[in-house]
Amino acid sequence: MQLRGTSRINERGHLEIGGCDTVELAEQFGTPLYVMDEQMIRSRMRAYVEAFRKTGLRFRVGYASKAFNTLAMCRLVAEEGLYLDVVSDGELYTALKAGFPPERIYFHGNNKTPEELDMGLEVGIGWFVVDNFTELSMLDARACKKGTIARILLRTTPGVEAHTHNYIQTGQEDSKFGFDLASGQVHKAVRLSLEAEGLEPDGFHCHIGSQIFEADGFRLAVRKLAKLAEDCRAAYGFRTRVLNIGGGFGIRYSGEDRPLPTEAYISAMAEEIRTGFAGVQPPEVWVEPGRSIVGEAGTTLYRIGTIKEVPGIRKYVAVDGGMNDNPRPALYQASYEAYLANRAKEPPSETVSVAGKLCETGDMLIWDLDLPRVESGDLLAVSCTGAYNYSMANNYNRLRRPAVVFVRDGRADLVVQRESLEDLIRNDRIPERMFSPEPME
Template sequence: MRAHEAGALHGDLGSRGPAWLRTPEDVNALVPQLWPRTVTRADDGALTIGGRSVRELATEYGTPAYLLDEADLRARCRDFAAAFAGADVYYAGKSFLCKAVVRIVAEEGLFLDVCTGGELAVALAAGFPPERMGFHGNNKSTAELTRALDAGVGRIILDSFHEIDRLTALARERGVRPAVLIRVTVGVEAHTHEFIATAHEDQKFGFSLAGGAAFEAAVRVLDDDVLDLRGLHSHIGSQIFDTSGFEVAARRVLELQAQIRDARGVELVELDLGGGFGIAYTTQDDPSPAPDLAKRINKIVESECELAGLRVPKLSVEPGRAIVGPAVFTLYEVGTVKDVDGIRTYVSVDGGMSDNIRTALYDASYSATVAGRVSAAEPLLARVVGKHCESGDILVKDEFLPADVQPGDLLAVPGTGAYCRSMASNYNHVPRPPVIAVRDGESRVIVRRETEADLLSLDVG
């Protein structure tokens, strides 16, 4: 198979090779780029995941549905744990959280980040050890902080002076000394969408480094001596492929750590560089494997510590998307196919922006393939859209599909494990899809499909 043909399977608009002419062997060779690791295309043309055909899964569970490759998810947890051996790997629960995923993360030895009381409730309900949790958030309420303290959450990441005062008062009342980190806004402009860049100065997270607020926050916590200041935290954004941003962030945070040492004689023992590691949504994306990320980040930290005259602190990172994103694809059924005066062909599916808002919100790019069959038809440049009453209800902006794509076809969109279910809505009163975990030929519902009865149960008028 030629290289230009390989790219076309997942929407490389620079090529014209028809994706649906693939042999099972050709498809399998491309799986590591975009699809969960157990995905294959069977002899009858249907995709399989974890040993189950998407045709069978669609019949059993309906569409749309998020299909999670449990073996792939576990393998990615292990990949990060092994690559960052000696560091603490916190799974970023905001990417996707349910009790089954919490248990998998625990079984694979990772730590867990939560950022709201709701996420904390899910983690506790699943039995995750609270001492292995970190609690994020720019506006944690008194009730949330109280619950975190009472549960024994392992560390709380401080995000504002009000939160310092709030947590200090609560800790003093209870006679406890919770471990805390200070989130530092380091002024790094990550090469990502502005809505998911989180380290530039003009945004809501953290204490400004340039303005001196981060140093002031550290001094206040140390001088009060109620909270146990363990270290500093930085998160520069999401869907990042270039580690140069982590280098700048590490240098600036460690310079602050040296400043704190010189001013107060305290050398902080932890450093959290956050997450945001990118994944492949199309063949244009080239993410680094976990071992390469770990090698480069560890080298950065060691080098910057040497320059600052600091001992190397205990490192932690927070991958979420990089663990769960590639482990899931969404399965849809085509409802209509509409050619608009030769301008564009719209392929409408039975989901849309209610189950994946990222294209509309972030201008995110996705790929798609006909999942239930193969075809000898010529390629057709199409736009995959949803069923909602919005012209911006777009799932895949441009993708080659077979010209005979038709109502009833199954369509799969890979890379939907992160943020799609977490950000799902009931827009137009559409119930949210289920999450189906598949492994070794067995499937199970880990988040059930919402029903109209669920929607009506909240309507008390």
């Protein structure tokens, strides 16, 4: 068992996070329950800022809110002075309702709608990360119509294939994201944006993938973008003011994962920046971590229900959630570590597989997990569920999405209320024609 952040085993043998006993949290807020270690989140944010300060470069750290986006999370990001990356009108709306400064927001996405572009322009967000020629033209036209100028970064696919799951590689040439570097698309985008009356290009963006455990991919990406910046300066007189290297920094989900320290990623990028921009003013360097800020800070608490043993094959223990609150094992074959929160000091004595309660054979959270002898009613804590769990949660089988609490210094604050049964049907409608006075034959 590896405890993270403020987690510890207290004198009662219970898992404690942020000074809060998880057994008491489960009793107070119910299960499944997302528990977020607020102090750990803040520490991770500050680690990126400190790592950049040591490089001496001009920098900005943005939080990729798609990893975990709530009103309270947006407030936390604002308090820490970070910028915010949004990818939809819903994420933007959440940030604005939380009082996040719009000038510190930038808008991602490969298919921003006209309404989303208008919303960003009207509230005065800082930047649009333009993904393709359709968006480039549409944003220019809408900015001109509103009598404003949109500051932009051009998203580039640099042809770097990160060593990660195929579904979360985004920097290779064959990608739905960004202007291709190898074919010259990005050069055309630079020319068009410089000619556009409603656009002000500030630089380039790339994102090579997620859950990356080495720095070589980032080094190569910076090298390619530095060469692009040099070529654009020579050809068009365009000075790159911003170089956004994206995110994708890996975390430790299980013992097989070996992420680098934050400083190792940042120092590798900084070294390539200094080399690639030798003799000229380096651009401001941006990164946008998401998973590496909130992933390990999240723990999901489940109540164990039924237990089924298949003699000589496997022992299944079922929890009161599953792929509705954590679809990552089904999507990416993601692996997790877990332990009994109410009996955390007891040594393992059996191997079980953790099943969800949804009507899918593939609803398995963890295969072959070593635990003390499991009993119905035990509390299972699954670690590292802070990223892409709440944000991907759904109502499959009409299950209610869990509550979220922030814990810090012995205090637990409810930041997302558990959905009610009424919430599940809130937007449903029955056509008047179905209210027939007599049963249909």
